[in-house]
Amino acid sequence: MTTNELCRRCRITHRQLQWWCDRGIIPHSRVRGWRDFTEDQVLTTAIVAQLRRKCISLPRIRKLRIGNPKGEYLVVPRAGRAAWCSTKGLIPYVAACPGPCLVVSVEDLRRLLDDKNTPRRSRRTRN
Numbered sequence: 001m002t003t004n005e006l007c008r009r010c011r012i013t014h015r016q017l018q019w020w021c022d023r024g025i026i027p028h029s030r031v032r033g034w035r036d037f038t039e040d041q042v043l044t045t046a047i048v049a050q051l052r053r054k055c056i057s058l059p060r061i062r063k064l065r066i067g068n069p070k071g072e073y074l075v076v077p078r079a080g081r082a083a084w085c086s087t088k089g090l091i092p093y094v095a096a097c098p099g100p101c102l103v104v105s106v107e108d109l110r111r112l113l114d115d116k117n118t119p120r121r122s123r124r125t126r127n
């Protein structure tokens with residue numbers, strides 16, 4: 001997937017994507033000088049974008065090491081490491097967390113990425 005298409009589907013800016021790639025948060029490959037993204041890298045970008053919308057910091061996201069999505073849900077506890085869970089294991093895992101935790105549905109992100117008619121981000125009006 002190209003950079004333009006990835007930014008449009010994940011609802012992020014080119015600058016955000018460039019910053020995340022330069023910092024090593026999102027892996028990418030180069031094809032003739034352009035960034036190219038595989039399906040796993042696209043899903044990782046969507047997960048990082050979702051975590052940033054939920055106010056998780058980039059250093060914390062880097063520590064989570066979410067390079068290869070391995071389950072249906074990503075559970076990020078307040079303290080500790082993130083875990084990949086299936087539908088059956090989600091409730092017991094969240095119930096066992098000592099504090100609040102954030103759950104990201106990978107299946108919902110896949111549906112969002114597969115949607116060809118993803119709306120563009122609305123621009124803020126200037127005063």
